[in-house]
Amino acid sequence: MPCLTGPRATIAGLLAIVLWSTSVGLLRSISEALGPTGGAALIYTVSALCLVISNRQALLQLVLSWHMLAAGTLFVVYEISLALAVGLASSRTQALEMGMINYLWPGLTLLFALYINQQRAQWFIVPGLLLALGGVIQVMRGDSDWSPAMLVHNLAGNPVAYGLAFGAAIIWALYCNLTRRWSDGQNPVPLFFCATALVLWVKYLLFPQPPMHINSGTMPELLFMGISTAVAYSAWNHGLQHGNLTLLATASYFTPVLSAFIASLWLGLTPGWGFWQGVFLVVAGSLLCWLATRRASAHSDLVSTSSAKE
Structure with a gap:
């Protein structure tokens, strides 16, 4: 990517958020x-x-270490977990739910930072986390009457997909914290992508899989997502290095709204008001967690400096 600075670098970071929102x-x-x-x-x-x-x-200049291998393992497990959670959802509506469950990771990142990176935070980080979790429950509830028994029933209906989605949020939160300590200024993400692809191909070859139906509509989608994901990672890193970090950090917290909106349009869904209430609760909870750390420390842009995600 050409070296952009100032507003153009910030625009590159915002472009990454838009591209990730299509995932x-x-x-x-x-x-x-x-x-x-x-x-x-x-x-x-x-x-x-x-x-x-x-x-x-x-x-060619990367120096491999056990830190990098550990971070790479978390990265690979996260990417595979999220992709399979969305793919194994029993319906397109449930796939939207998986995407929103994934967005528990910003609040969890800040929670884990209290212990892993000695991040300071004010007391309202706890209500922020509860608000985000309540938003996920509201997303799963939608516009229907809700009870704990219904939640258990929904989870039991597709435990693998829900388990992968919740696991992905936890794993990415750990990855963000640990790579902040272990990166040493290196960027091993291309290698991590190679490892992710390799593990997925091994799984594809070793276990029975449904047939692939490649057609004129699938190939453009595949190429766009593959290329846009690569561009998004590069643009985000460039924006963090040369753009407005505070603006990018704030914008990244609104990714769930944009992601849900784009996914709804693309998949031909019309989520009810209950779903959107849940989305906004997730965003509000994440922002509250961020504010809790912002006020406690001037260096609390942890989520923004750790790769925003889908």
């Missing part, structure tokens, strides 16, 4: 045609090729 809808659409594992494997293969080609010089 849930495209993941679901591609998974329906190519299967959860096959579709994800092809997406990450395209992204890995783009990232390796554009970062080949930096990759």
